[in-house]
Amino acid sequence: MTGSKFDMVTILGPTASGKTELAVNLAYKLGGEVISADSRQIYRKMDLGTGKDLKEYFIHDTPIPYHLIDIAEPGYQYNVFEFQRDFLKAYSDIRARDRYPVMCGGSGMYLEAILKGYRLIQVPVDATRRAELQLLSLDQLTQILKALKSIHNTSDIENTKRAIRAIEIEEFCASHPETDLSFPSINSMIVGIYIERETRRRRITARLKQRLASGMIDEVRELLNRGLNPDDLTYYGLEYKYITNFIMGDLTYDEMFTSLNIAIHQFAKRQMTWFRKMEREGFQIRWLNSELPLEEKSLKILSWINEK
Secondary structure (H helix, E strand, C coil): CCCCCCCEEEEECCCCCCHHHHHHHHHHHHCEEEEECCCCCCECCCCCCCCCCHHHCEECCEECCEECCCCECCCCCCCHHHHHHHHHHHHHHHHHCCCEEEEEECCHHHHHHHHCCCCCCCCCCCHHHHHHHCCCCHHHHHHHHHHHCCCCCHHHHCCHHHHHHHHHHHHHHHHCCCCCCCCCCCCEEEEEEECCHHHHHHHHHHHHHHHHHCCHHHHHHHHHHCCCCHHHHHHHCHHHHHHHHHHCCCCCHHHHHHHHHHHHHHHHHHHHHHHHHHHHCCCCEEEEECCCCHHHHHHHHHHHHCCC
């Protein structure tokens, strides 16, 4: 968008806040394209459980181009480094065609990987060092990691596998100070969608019922039939975890629904906590109430973009 001081708009918000609809509408008005910052929507054949809602990427029958959705196979463990690499390819391509990038998502780690502007790197595996670390407990790994860096991202110590990888990255960077960690300067306006607690709870429950009725259990069952390990499916989020437990007979349908519904509410709360943390760290997030009409939200953002 010529004349704007912003290179991109970022739309963030908790699950069920309506951020995708807003991002698509805004991209339409800006002559832009959407870059997804969702850690699960990158997987093919995982549609209902990840909430892709691809039908939303149309305005008046006009398809709005999107990026970083359906780019990896189920079973693959895509990571933040790969997201940052793929984001930069999409962003550069969009800008080169004089289109306007709109990043949209609720995965705080993915959003920050771009907005903080630091370069992640592909760190090779040191088999000897990894074998040593695999002998240690999670508590011991956590202490090693704390000695290497301040732990702000608790997902690094969520399990031993993640902790070991985080240690490998930190130790590699310490021994390779020449590593290029530069990142292109992207001045993004950040817009957050705020949704009242009770409205959010109502929308989450209604959406869960709708997705279950649309075949979400069959989607998970098909992934299992394709050979995905039940334990591995938990990597892909709450829906896959609880529905897999139902399919395997560990939960009744009612137990699955109740537990999953509660877990999604808790997840949405953690998303808001992450966004508030971003604000404390210096990010300016311009908040819009989810209850505002779509057109009003879009016009408000356009007025902000055009500010001098």
